[in-house]
Amino acid sequence: MARSGAATSRGLSLFGYPVRLTGPFGAAAWRALAGPRAEREPSAQPLLQVRFERNVPPAGPGMLDGVGFRIDFENREIICAQPRKAGAQARDDWARAALTAITLFAQQHGPAAAAGNAAGGQVPLYLHASAVATKRGALVFCGHSTYGKSTISTKLLRGLALIEFDVVTVLVSPGNRRARAVPPRVLFMERYLRRGFGAAAGARPRPWALPLRGLFWLRKAPYCGLAALPAAQAALGMLEPILGLDAARAGQHRLSLLRALLEAVPCRELSFPKDAPAVRHFLRAEGLL
Amino acid sequence: MSTRYAQHPDAAWEWFRDEVVVLAPAARTVCRLNAVGAQIWACCDGRMTLDEISRAVARRWNRSAENVAADVRAFCLELSRRGLLRRAAEPALRPAFARPANAGPLPPYVLPMIAAEKGMPDGGERDRVKPRSVTGLP
Structure with missing residues (x-):
């Protein structure tokens, strides 16, 4: 017999967004997601409600299906199924589902709707890209399939911490000039999910959102080089994927987020050969590593 | 040319410096317009005629309106064919x-x-x- 959602309702901050967890498995999910150093329950109006049920109910109008979860845009609710996995794996799945929902919510309802609830006023934006962490921030490599995203991030720049190799979440500050003063940050999902878990007592938690140090459109070439790329051309390449129920509205919101991103950090075309030392040397000479 | 064009209501677009990216999900079309195209696109609000747009473009780029009129008309026809513009009512x-x-x-x-x-x-x-x-x- 499932207990009522209100009885197990707990709040926490997920990626800086106030979220409320309900449902029969809400308390377990809260314990798993909040970690040993649980964040304070947000006092602001929650952006989303995440309901954990034994099974995902049938889809209705205005809903979007994911793997093991369903997003109800109108009611700002994610319904997660009880995962077959346990422990850290379940926690990762829940967190990724919530991040997907927050990102889709921002694209569907507009950046302002999500930014108003976020701690830093930033909005998540998916990019089909790979990213690595350096001492100075994150380097994001964009490009269509076969352009070398995985190659450069996992092989040529082996040794640097890999953030993501296919889909990168960038936190962007949309809105007026004052709001855009907050520079874009790259979400380091792995660090976020491991924050506080298993860390030595007193250890300083590593930041789970890194400043965006460089944004590159990849181009295979026999040499290394950097060239300016018109913002419109970069935006055109980064337009996919447009996710959301109302594609026209989601497209408009995605375009405005891309504009905010490219105004803050211009995209450059990076020509690179399949030669790890050459690429590393070039990026170091450019002050990027 | 008193024809008027208006942007398709479902078209999403955004300025990127002086260029524009237009997206029409229904027509599955994405376009990048250069500075001249972006100016014409922004002028296609359903109120300006092609003549008025041609004059505005000619004034900005220091050309004669007669020279640019044919190009403006062809450009609007092309965007119309792609489902990004549609003829506006008088x-x-x-x-x-x-x-x-x-x-x-x-x-x-x-x-x-x-x-x-x-x-x-x-x-x-x-x-x-x-x-x-x-x-x-x-």
């Missing part, structure tokens, strides 16, 4: 249709306008018919 005709329900029958000079509006998708035909109809106005 603003002058709108007050005749915006009559209250109890205003009685339409005056006879409005009927040719309706016929022209419904039966002539081609712009040239409509342009030719409209002045003849308007002359009947009191």
